[in-house]
Amino acid sequence: MRWARYISDGKTFYGIYENEEINEVRGSPFEGYTLSNIKHKISDVKLLAPVIPPTFYAAGINYERHIREAAEILGRDPILPEKADIGYRAANAIIAHDEPILIPKDATEKIQYEAELVVVIGKEVKNVSRENSLECILGYTIGNDVSERTWQAQDRTMWRAKNTDTFKPMGPWIETNVDLDQMETSVALNNKELIKFKTSSMIFGVEEYIHQITKYLTLHPGDVIWMGTDGASPNMSHGDICEITITGIGTLRNSIIKLS
Amino acid sequence: MRWARYISDGKTFYGIYENEEINEVRGSPFEGYTLSNIKHKISDVKLLAPVIPPTFYAAGINYERHIREAAEILGRDPILPEKADIGYRAANAIIAHDEPILIPKDATEKIQYEAELVVVIGKEVKNVSRENSLECILGYTIGNDVSERTWQAQDRTMWRAKNTDTFKPMGPWIETNVDLDQMETSVALNNKELIKFKTSSMIFGVEEYIHQITKYLTLHPGDVIWMGTDGASPNMSHGDICEITITGIGTLRNSIIKLS
Numbered sequence: 001m002r003w004a005r006y007i008s009d010g011k012t013f014y015g016i017y018e019n020e021e022i023n024e025v026r027g028s029p030f031e032g033y034t035l036s037n038i039k040h041k042i043s044d045v046k047l048l049a050p051v052i053p054p055t056f057y058a059a060g061i062n063y064e065r066h067i068r069e070a071a072e073i074l075g076r077d078p079i080l081p082e083k084a085d086i087g088y089r090a091a092n093a094i095i096a097h098d099e100p101i102l103i104p105k106d107a108t109e110k111i112q113y114e115a116e117l118v119v120v121i122g123k124e125v126k127n128v129s130r131e132n133s134l135e136c137i138l139g140y141t142i143g144n145d146v147s148e149r150t151w152q153a154q155d156r157t158m159w160r161a162k163n164t165d166t167f168k169p170m171g172p173w174i175e176t177n178v179d180l181d182q183m184e185t186s187v188a189l190n191n192k193e194l195i196k197f198k199t200s201s202m203i204f205g206v207e208e209y210i211h212q213i214t215k216y217l218t219l220h221p222g223d224v225i226w227m228g229t230d231g232a233s234p235n236m237s238h239g240d241i242c243e244i245t246i247t248g249i250g251t252l253r254n255s256i257i258k259l260s
Numbered sequence: 261m262r263w264a265r266y267i268s269d270g271k272t273f274y275g276i277y278e279n280e281e282i283n284e285v286r287g288s289p290f291e292g293y294t295l296s297n298i299k300h301k302i303s304d305v306k307l308l309a310p311v312i313p314p315t316f317y318a319a320g321i322n323y324e325r326h327i328r329e330a331a332e333i334l335g336r337d338p339i340l341p342e343k344a345d346i347g348y349r350a351a352n353a354i355i356a357h358d359e360p361i362l363i364p365k366d367a368t369e370k371i372q373y374e375a376e377l378v379v380v381i382g383k384e385v386k387n388v389s390r391e392n393s394l395e396c397i398l399g400y401t402i403g404n405d406v407s408e409r410t411w412q413a414q415d416r417t418m419w420r421a422k423n424t425d426t427f428k429p430m431g432p433w434i435e436t437n438v439d440l441d442q443m444e445t446s447v448a449l450n451n452k453e454l455i456k457f458k459t460s461s462m463i464f465g466v467e468e469y470i471h472q473i474t475k476y477l478t479l480h481p482g483d484v485i486w487m488g489t490d491g492a493s494p495n496m497s498h499g500d501i502c503e504i505t506i507t508g509i510g511t512l513r514n515s516i517i518k519l520s
Contacts, residue, residue, distance in 0.1 A: 052310070055350045060417070085416040088348045090315045094475050104476060126425070156345040157320070160476040165386070215362060217352050218419040 001198040003029050003139065006045040017042060017173055027173070029124060029138055031219035049096045049170045050141050051120055053224040056094075056168075058116075058145065058194040059209060062202045062228025066114075069232035084204040084212040089226065090163040094136045095254070097101070097172035103238070103258045107148050108183040111256070112233035114145035115187045115244040117199050119206055119225040120174050126218045133210035136219060139176035142244050142252040154174060169254045170224070170229075173206075180206065189234070190241055197230040197247060206226040262510075263399065264436040266305040268507050274432045277302060277433055289398055289434070290481035298327050309430045310401050311380055313484040316354075317429075318376075318405065319469060320347040322462045322488025326374075329492035334413075344370060344464040344472040349405070350423040357432035363518045367408050372493035374405035375447045375504040377465055379417070379485040380434050386478045392499070393470035396479060399436035402504050402512040402513065403486045404429040405495060413429070429514045440466065443507040450501055451493070457490040459506060475500070 001019040015022035017065060022040045027033035031053075061081055063068050071078035088133060095101070103111055108133060122138030145162065146169070152161035162168075183199035204212075237260035245251045261276040274289060275282035282300045287293035290311075321327050321341055331338035356362070363371055405422065406429070407489030410423035423427075443459035464472075496502060496517035505511045513514060 057353050065411075074274070081416055083415075086419045087417045087442040089352060090317050090477070092483075109329065155343075156341055157347045159346045159348075161475075165478050213419075216424040217350070219426050220352065223352075248267060 001139075003050060003176070004042070005048045005050045006040075008040060008045050010023065012048065015040070031172045047096050047172055049094045050172075050174045051222050051224065052091055052094060052127075053222050054220050055223045056089045056091055057213070057223065058087045058089045058226040059084070059202075059204070059228040060203060063197070063230035064201075064203060065197070066230045066232070073232060077107045079084060081203060084209045085224070086209065089158075089168055093163045093165055093168035095169050095234055097169070097252050098254065099169065100255045100257045101144075101146055101169065101242075101257065102166045105259045107164075108150040108235070109206060109235050110149035110238050112147050113187060113189075113236060113242050113244070114229035114233060115185050115195070116143040116145055116149060116229050116247060117183070117185065117227045118143040118170060119210075119227065121219045121223040121225070122221055124218060124220050125210075126214050128210055128214045130207045131208040132210045135158070135215065136210065137206075138221075139174040139179050140246075140249055141171060141174050142242055142246050143250055144242065144252060144254060145223075145226060145229065148182045168246075169252055171252050172250055175249045178248045181247075185230070185244065187233075187244070188243045189236065194234065197232045199204070200229065202227060261399075261436045263310060263436070264302070264432070265310045266300075267301060267307050267308060272308065274302070277406050281442055285505070291443045299394075301354040304473075306358050307358065307432055309354045310434045311482050311484065312351055312354060312434075313482050314480050315481065315483045316349045316351055316486075317473070317486045318347045318349045318486040319462075319464070319488040321355035322464060323457070324461075324463060325457070326488070326490045326492065333492060341463060345486045346469065346473055346485070349428055350419075353423045353425055354426035355426045355429050357512050358514065359429065360426065360515045360517045361404075361406055361429065361496075361502070362426045363516065367385035367424075368410040369495050369497070371496050372407050372409060373447060373496060373502050373504070374407060374489035374493060375443065375445050375455070376403040376405055377443070377487045377506060378403040379442070379487065380432060381472075381479045381483040381485070382481055384480050386474050386476060388470055388474045390467045390471045395469040396470065397466075398440050398481075400506075400509055401430060401434050403484075404502065404504055405486060405489065406458050406472075406512060406514060429512055431512050432510055435509045438508045443509075445490070445504065445506050447493075448503045448505070449496065454494065455491045461490065462487060
């Protein structure tokens, strides 16, 4: 099942998306819902990011090739994480599928994508075993952890490198039925595929992260966990179109606009 | 004016607190409100944290003595921040005035308070000048940035060191009228005052942070900015009572319970 969040007639709704149509609901997948008899063509509504999370978690570095290639670029030894320490991103930066990524005029040319599987939490949980960890998940969507690498290297935190407004595209919808082991993540820049990796080849998987996080933190409905990316990325420039596809979910597409 | 958020008859309200009474409102200070004719004694309601922020900002290190004393304890040279790079905390960890700070059973004895002025944003703003930066502020409250120092040193991020459930007491209410230059922050552990500092002796003040943040990020109503703390802190143990007082706001009081 696919959950879309969208604007219709100036109001925000959730709906179930199937065969190019969205069946509007009253309520939401988090608090409960009833189907309405209103249906929209998906082309007739404006999609929103499928959720604004109460807390926005991000694994950060969680694929080995990403760490090795980033270390090589920086001329450092690669340091693999020893445990599933989670990080954070910020809700101000979230945009939807097909909204533009706006690059501030004082940013450098080092603006790069990071293609990530996003876990969307559906239930409040704490102290979850690895075995039961997937039960609290509503579904999965796609995130682009857009990064300004010069700021990332210079600043004391990743606040503007990762959380400048529009730097966190997320969508297009939440897919509730996926096969985590069979998924592939691929990225195309201007229709040219640049990388493809097994979504499941994470250092620490979804189960491990949820198990470790919930030893100390309560996860809430709508919280998201961005699971990290693989490989290194080229710079993106004004006018580029970045498309991230994950098997079974769909494609998250955003254009790049450099502000002047 | 003081804004309290509280539970009455199982429902959550905002109200204006004056002379031991809360005047209930319909709406909120963020979206607009009308006064009701319902008044409660403050002792008859359960206070909540005065806001759950869409984004939870934290200055982290922003007082010189805190940096020098922390560096001395760690046997390192103190490194003062060169600019107002902002960090983040997480909403899951927020508790209210008079709720207990729960220490996980596997935490070490190094559980410490950090007494902080909290800025509560009232309006959506971007690209704010230093001169106009205070206009977007609804008011101020008090935060205790409880920290587990062993985890802070060991983990790749500060996720559990700073954001374990209950580690972010905030309250008791939002005070809209303060004199930033005249405030003092003091901390008492079990009724013994351990530190007192000029709230305004920050390395980067509220104006500078809001100016710098909003060059890149939109601040939203309800966002909070925790402004950092001064000095070093002793460890807190099971049964301790930690009280943080800031002139003109009030006192945030929380007990410490070590889970077994």
